[in-house]
Amino acid sequence: MLLQIILSGILVGFVYSLVAVGLTLIWGVMDIINFAHGDFLMVSMYTVFWLYTLLRLDPLASLPIAALVTFVLSFLTYKLIIKRVINAPGLTALLATFGLSLFIRNFAQYLWTPNYRFITTSLVTDKKLEMGSVIIGIPQLVAALGSIMMTFLVVWFIKNTKTGRAIQAAAQSRDTAKLMGINTEKIYAVTFGISGACVGVAGALLATFFPIYPESGALYSLLAFVIVALGGFGNIAGALYGGVLIGLSEALGGFFLGTQFKYAIVFLIYLLVLQFRPKGLFGW
Amino acid sequence: MRKIGPVLLVLVLVLTTALSGCGQNQSQPDKTDGVIKIGAILPLTGPASATGVKLKYAIETAQELINGEHPEIDLELAKTAGLPNLKGAKVEFIFADHQANPEVAKSEAERLIQNEKVAALIGCYHSSATKPASQVAERFGIPFVAGSSSSAALTERGLKWFTRIAPHDGMETKLFFDYLKYLNEKYNAGIRKIAVVYIDNEYGVHAFQMVEKEIQNYKADGFELVADVKYPANVSNVDTEVQKIKAAAPDAIFHASYIGDMTMFVKKYKEMNVVPKVVLSYCGGYQDPQFVKNLGKDADYFAGPNATTSALFEKMPVLAKINEIYKAKAGVDIDGPTLEDFASAMVIAEAINRAGSTDPAKVLEVLKNHEFAAPYFVSGKIKFGEDGQNVYSASVMTQIQNGVYEAVWPETSQTKEPIPAFPAWDKR
Structure with a gap:
């Protein structure tokens, strides 16, 4: 039983991580908190849902398309909204993304009605691994593995490609990077795009087992904020550990203290970390 | 952040009400x-x-x-x-x-x-x-x-x-126990252990209080409460909740849930192989036809009181x-x-x-x-009675059979007989 709870917690945690990675990336590079992050997740889920409903495309097959859609959406968000406010005081960008979040959410409700939708059949639906008393759902397992792969892909990209190194440079100092001939404008837009692709992948992976409705991203984005704070703002590896930690504390705390407290425990950890280690558990 | 708006609004409204000297006579009838x-x-x-x-x-x-x-x-x-x-x-x-x-x-x-x-x-x-x-x-x-x-x-x-x-929900709870009694007596269903799964808000919490209260009257029929699982109003997953339910191995589960969380529970029951005999839902997610649409065959055998069903048309x-x-x-x-x-x-x-x-x-x-x-x-x-409650209960017990909400109890308005046991998830 304990093993089962721990495993479920870890699997859920990896998906949280991937949502948080996108958020922490934007924060690390340009000090912006993107409130619309969760809504990009929802857009990705709807993309997958419609591809599935209209073209019978399996969620896993439409994953790259969903990632592309949210990449473009994020890229445009930067070009059309963030660019104009990036030099304004910090709160302005935050409020701009908050407004965007409200807009996307309500527009989604207008377009697609607030009904809860599910993808009822897919490659992974209803499949599970049974090992003695431990049961692992394949959708959750695939989601966790996919999240880990995507996270490592992002880390690899930032460490080993020219664009990635430019992102690092821009994160360290925007002005110096500019002096070195880096087009920070482009780099910022690409960073936003990558962040969007992260939630795009997360959304496609979640869509196989999570209800799809205009507010489905809301809770995930809230948890992502906690994870980002826990892992250290801008720290990608920290987001990965933070996500697992949150997944585990939610599962274990929920089981032993009462499920009604599961998020209370998560947010308590958040408050404690902010008090005693404001730079995050894995921050530098 | 979200709550500031409404609070301000309420504050402003309260102030204006106080200033204008509000009272019952303010509304102008007949005009x-x-x-x-x-x-x-x-x-x-x-x-x-x-x-x-x-x-x-x-x-x-x-x-x-x-x-x-x-x-x-x-x-x-x-x-x-x-x-x-x-x-x-x-x-x-x-x-x-x-x-x-x-x-x-x-x-x-x-x-x-x-x-x-x-x-x-x-x-x-x-x-x-x-x-x-x-x-x-x-x-x-x-x-x-x-x-x-x-x-x-x-x-x-x-x-x-x-x-x-x-x-x-007090009337519904009584209906639940009477229905279980009926299943035990007529079909020898052997239902004893009851778990209550409920959302952490007015609706869920109160439903649970009603079960706690009402079960006292049914002690003689052998019913006992083996688990109560309360979950947050906004959940990203219900893994922990379902593990708690599984550990208690109830015969009947009472659900006070809305459509999104209810659907997540059913999916998790299937994955974790939770097979109770009966699942009864308070007025909420189960009664929404989207429940059948989203879950297809997996929605079968769930039951709950309903003011109506298409089968009655x-x-x-x-x-x-x-x-x-x-x-x-x-x-x-x-x-x-x-x-x-x-x-x-x-x-x-x-x-x-x-x-x-x-x-x-x-x-x-x-x-x-x-x-x-x-x-x-x-x-x-x-x-309406003295307290404002409609004295005629508008509900019949319904059960989803082959994707249709059938009226199963009381017998006078029956469209199909109830099925008092869940088949194993892989034998559907």
């Missing part, structure tokens, strides 16, 4: 200008908006029946255009959105009464929203007819201006005709909660018509003393 406004506060956005939008369609259906001429439908107000006793005055329902937020429900109720000058209020689906909204109505002396809010606490407050159509011609109009708007058949909110709209319009005025005192007099015909309910009529 209808040919249109009578009734406020409907519903969750049109937010987590329960899927249901809220359907409730809106149902109330619009009622509005159409009242204002248009529908001689083919055997209802008091359907035959004539408008309200005959008020010179054919039309009824207009003014919709407001409470976003599943009690504070917003309160401020919207104040806005509707003060700015829109509504003659009465209906709503709010969520008991947690109905509670503050109806308190506002009480303060202003305006009738409030709740449709589908089922928390028993609502009618236990001793409010003068509050009435409710749906059976409350054949037996009830008035209901079938109402459904025709509703379906043209909503695209789906009318369901239990939706029908209850439809009923609340019809009843308040009938009460105003019989009172012959929008004078709140006269309308209340009619509400409290008259009986209303409701041929769209199995019970056939509506009558």
Whole structure:
């Protein structure tokens, strides 16, 4: 039983991580908190849902398309909204993304009605691994593995490609990077795009087992904020550990203290970390 | 962050109310200008908006029946255009959105009464929203007819201006135990251990309290509570919850859940191989036809009380005709909660018509003393008791069989016999 709870917690945690990675990336590079992050997740889920409903495309097959859609959406968000406010005081960008979040959410409700939708059949639906008393759902397992792969892909990209190194440079100092001939404008837009692709992948992976409705991203984005704070703002590896930690504390705390407290425990950890280690558990 | 807006709004409203010296006499009865406004506060956005939008369609259906001429439908107000006793005055329902937020429900109720000058209020689906909204109505002396809010606490407050159509969760809980008893006696189902799974809000918590209270009366029948699992109103997963339920291995599970979380639970039950004998749901997610649409075959064998089911349309011609109009708007058949909110709209319009005025005192007099015909309910009529509760329970026990909500109990309105055991998930 304990093993089962721990495993479920870890699997859920990896998906949280991937949502948080996108958020922490934007924060690390340009000090912006993107409130619309969760809504990009929802857009990705709807993309997958419609591809599935209209073209019978399996969620896993439409994953790259969903990632592309949210990449473009994020890229445009930067070009059309963030660019104009990036030099304004910090709160302005935050409020701009908050407004965007409200807009996307309500527009989604207008377009697609607030009904809860599910993808009822897919490659992974209803499949599970049974090992003695431990049961692992394949959708959750695939989601966790996919999240880990995507996270490592992002880390690899930032460490080993020219664009990635430019992102690092821009994160360290925007002005110096500019002096070195880096087009920070482009780099910022690409960073936003990558962040969007992260939630795009997360959304496609979640869509196989999570209800799809205009507010489905809301809770995930809230948890992502906690994870980002826990892992250290801008720290990608920290987001990965933070996500697992949150997944585990939610599962274990929920089981032993009462499920009604599961998020209370998560947010308590958040408050404690902010008090005693404001730079995050894995921050530098 | 989100809450600041409504709080400010409430503050401003409270201040303006205080300044203008509000009172019961402020609303001007009888000055209808040919249109009578009734406020409907519903969750049109937010987590329960899927249901809220359907409730809106149902109330619009009622509005159409009242204002248009529908001689083919055997209802008091359907035959004539408008309200005959008020010179054919039309009824207009003014919709407001409470976003599943009690504070917003309160401020919207104040806005509707003060700015829109509504003659009465209906709503709010969520008991947690109905509670503050109806308190506002009480303060202003305006009738409030709740449709589908089922928390028993609502009618236990001793409010003068509050009435409710749906059976409350106390009545539902009793129905649950009686149904289980019936299954044990007739089918030898052997149901003893009961788990309650409920959402952490007014509706869920109160449902659980009712189970705790009611089970005392059924101790002799061998029922015992083996687990209670309360989960947050917004969940990203229900893994932990289902593991707790599985550990308790109940024969019957009582669910107080909405459609999104309920669907996640069923999926998890399947994955974790949780096989109870019976799952009964309080008025909420199970009653939403989207439940069958989302889950397909996996929705089979779940059960719960319902004010109506499509299987009953054949037996009830008035209901079938109402459904025709509703379906043209909503695209789906009318369901239990939706029908209850439809009923609340019809009843308040009938009460105003019989009172012959929008004078709140006269309308209340009619509400409290008259009986209303409701041929769209199995019970056939509506009558409010002293506490404002509809004394006729509008519910039948339904069970999903082959994707259809069949009426299974009581035997008098049965469309199919109940199946008192879940087959294993892989043997469906």
